[in-house]
Amino acid sequence: MCGTDRILVNKSSNNESIPNNEAYINLDHGDPTMYESYWKEVGQKYSVTIPVFQSLSYFANIKILCWFLEPKLEEEIKRLHNIVGNAIVEDRHIVVGTGSSQLILAAFYALSDPLNELDPVNVVSAAPYYSSYPEMADFLRSRLFKWSGDARCFDKDGPYIEMVTSPNNPDGVIREPVVNRATGMLVHDLAYYWPQYTAITSPADHDIMLFTVSKCTGHAGSRIGWAIVRDEKVARKMVKFMEINTIGVSKEAQLRAANILEIISLSCQKHKPHDLENFFKYSHRLMVQRWKKLRDAAKNNELFYVPKFPHRYCKFSRDYTETYPAFAWIKCKEGIDCEKLLRRHKILTRSGRRFGSDPEYARISMLNREEEFEVFVQRLSNIHGTVNGN
Amino acid sequence: MCGTDRILVNKSSNNESIPNNEAYINLDHGDPTMYESYWKEVGQKYSVTIPVFQSLSYFANIKILCWFLEPKLEEEIKRLHNIVGNAIVEDRHIVVGTGSSQLILAAFYALSDPLNELDPVNVVSAAPYYSSYPEMADFLRSRLFKWSGDARCFDKDGPYIEMVTSPNNPDGVIREPVVNRATGMLVHDLAYYWPQYTAITSPADHDIMLFTVSKCTGHAGSRIGWAIVRDEKVARKMVKFMEINTIGVSKEAQLRAANILEIISLSCQKHKPHDLENFFKYSHRLMVQRWKKLRDAAKNNELFYVPKFPHRYCKFSRDYTETYPAFAWIKCKEGIDCEKLLRRHKILTRSGRRFGSDPEYARISMLNREEEFEVFVQRLSNIHGTVNGN
Structure with missing residues (x-):
């Protein structure tokens, strides 16, 4: 999972410092640190405490098929x-x-x-x-x-x-x-x-x-x-x-x-605690914002193609919505190795080859922390013109 | 790990009720619930609390080889x-x-x-x-x-x-x-x-x-x-x-x-909190007691052979000690299937065959809860005479 990438990873992957101009942004893994912001708002009162004498046994419930399931x-x-x-x-x-x-x-x-x-x-x-x-x-x-x-x-x-x-x-x-x-x-x-x-x-x-x-x-x-x-x-x-x-x-x-x-x-309950925002509404809103920023960053150049998704009716939210995937599957102009191009701009992604596809494609995680995502779209919007990505 | 044994397992495997005369004692697995007594004495003050916003990332330390090790x-x-x-x-x-x-x-x-x-x-x-x-x-x-x-x-x-x-x-x-x-x-x-x-x-x-x-x-x-x-x-x-x-x-x-x-x-420190007993002394004492009870229960019949261990100097405790294994590897008289014999007396163990050995042997966990261990030695001491274990 890490391999040689680790030497390139900025410490922001593991704490909250803002990535500097020199640091690589690692969007290779789907590390879902985007969600930290929600859980920090939820705060300490929902912490879980486990006493030292609890759960010593291998067994959780010997009466069911999956005997180790709590x-x-x-x-x-x-x-x-x-x-x-x-x-x-x-x-x-x-x-x-x-x-x-x-x-x-x-x-x-x-x-x-x-x-x-x-x-x-x-x-x-x-x-x-x-x-x-x-x-x-x-x-x-x-x-x-x-x-x-x-x-x-x-x-x-x-x-x-x-x-x-x-x-x-x-x-x-x-x-x-x-x-x-x-x-x-x-x-x-x-x-x-x-x-x-x-x-x-x-x-x-x-x-x-x-x-x-x-x-x-x-x-x-x-x-x-x-x-x-x-x-x-x-x-x-x-x-x-x-x-x-x-x-x-x-x-x-x-x-x-x-x-x-x-x-x-x-x-998700109607009568939920007033300080607890609906988790799915919160995270859906984040995904909508991020995809909009991604499309905005890519729209002014002819290098990247960002996929579009149909609207469907969501029975949970009772509204129509697009798909806002956890990864952006970006296609570059023909002949350009997307992963290599982005790497030169200090954005680490995963090459399309790894997914049984072409090197014109790269997979980009949309779930990193906010400050990393912002640097990513900033860098993406600065990539212009015709580039030889190979 | 469970298989068909589960239907025979008394609920005491998972809570603290005392096994009754009808219930099987499950000493097949090495489920180390013996240690609960120590940890209950240690009590609540050493509980661990994990906030909801902690440890979202896959990564624990990207700077080391084992990047997921805390x-x-x-x-x-x-x-x-x-x-x-x-x-x-x-x-x-x-x-x-x-x-x-x-x-x-x-x-x-x-x-x-x-x-x-x-x-x-x-x-x-x-x-x-x-x-x-x-x-x-x-x-x-x-x-x-x-x-x-x-x-x-x-x-x-x-x-x-x-x-x-x-x-x-x-x-x-x-x-x-x-x-x-x-x-x-x-x-x-x-x-x-x-x-x-x-x-x-x-x-x-x-x-x-x-x-x-x-x-x-x-x-x-x-x-x-x-x-x-x-x-x-x-x-x-x-x-x-x-x-x-x-x-x-x-x-x-x-x-x-x-x-x-x-x-x-x-x-284990010299200047430890006064209410915290040395863990290894506590558990060593328990093991010594259990092995003595096991030997006492087996000594009055000619069916079971309980192995002996040499004394060695322990540099940690600065004293000589035997080995007090987590399992008793019991041998029955020749021709007796030890696991079957014990099963007839409502003691579930693991047959020697499973360890590449003979059915005269059975492995018995010494790490169950105290009340189960007591019922086990009681039952063992009641097995007498010449028995056909096959």
Whole structure:
């Protein structure tokens, strides 16, 4: 995740000093520090306190399938989905994970292992796809599953797993499966299906749906994700993966995540505390402002193409809205390597190549702290003319 | 970890009701709830409070190799090892993990991937070995590494990874590597090398050493382990594993673990707070008492053999001590299946078979809550005569 970039990263990535002219702005990762401003306004009174004698045991609830899931977290996950209306949770199994990354691996394992295939099950996703999928599928060189690239080019026989990311990372597009064969198994990565990013058009209802607090609330450091799973056998096998991999998930992180989801649900109530702003309204407003600034910065030059999104009716906000993705998927004029061009202007992004796409594209995080975002749009607006980005 | 046992587990595994005559006592897992009594005495004043706006970022310290490691946790890990004298930490890399389970997998990956071997690297450990090693090595059917059984029978060529668990799980024996070839790579699992369990004879100084709060402080629910790694490349590769697997480790769990290790270090000081008992003295005393009760319960029948351990000088306590392992590795008379026999007496344990050993053996957790332990020794003392355990 870091690699050699670290030497270039300005200390503002980890504290609040304002980036200076010399410092690189790191918009490579989707580090959601934008949300700090909301949580600072919420303030100390919603802190979570964990006594030293609490949660010593491996077990959280031995009566349920996912025995390491804190009951309070399960309750708050279900409550929030019901309030937002973005996923069906009734009669589904909740499996908690150390971030949704671990749950993606758990899903690969749970779907492939019982098949007893001679060859690894193919894992595909339509390009541009989340840049970590290939590495996640292949890093242990498993004989259970392997990365097989762009779902649109997939022409092999046999069972396959298709990752359906919607809204999509990197490009924010609302997606459906593209292979559509009887032998397919679907994993819906819905990390960004929240009202600050896109219209909630209906509650998602798929076999395996993945969510994470990182992109919902901004608490990436907690490493809490959850899967909503229809089939009990699949859920049980995902739990098995979690047992072997990490013997469950940190109780402290679960307890704080439960607390944070509870605050968000509270903030959505009609009769909420007067000093608690609706979380999704607040963060939607921020996203609208940022996308406007990005479009303004790019509109006066012919180098960058910023994608447009359709208006859809959001049942949560009861209003029409565009999609305001967590990442901007920017295209440069043909022949220009977008990531390299931006790097020369001290903006670190992720090249389109990493997403199975072309180097004309780059993915730019829209979720950094305000002062970093401001420097980014300032620098972007200063890039003019015809440039050789290679 | 749970499986079908769950239906048999008395609710006392998760709260404090006293087990009744009908309930099974679950001593299968090493759930370290024994330590609750110490932490309840420590009480509320050492609770950790985490504000809602803290630790949103994925990053903890971008200046170090293990960028997701909280600086405070690193500091407290090093301080405690220096106080206890059980491991060299100077000029070593600390890699934090979601429990030591994740670090075992990270070590397999870090040691095998760079070799680019055609065949998977063999993973071995001398029997009786920790029952999870085979499954951890094999569950994803990796082409990088595979389980190859008892290290004492290992006769293959090529590179291999030997797990050296000392004191050993399940039998508490102090161990050295047994294969001893130039192509070997060692991982020392030192989860139980703490003064409550065994004499600290010298600071361990190996290439990769694994520790976990679960068995040191009793906070298994936190899922915090750490590796002390000599070689930078290996440490970097382990960090890479953590990135792909879970994008780091929960910050809340790290912050609480740091807090807990700090309390333990404080409790070991000469000028400690008067109401804070030395943690290791307290827990060593508990272990001595429990092992005495176990031996008393077993001494009047000829069915069970309870192992004995040599006295060694402990540099931490400045006194001679036996080993008082976290598990009792009990042997029944020949022909008796120990796990089945105990199960008939409503004591759930783990069969010797699971550790690459014989069914005459069973592993019994010594770390359950006091009331469960008391019922266990009571039941054990009531088992008499010649029994067919099969």
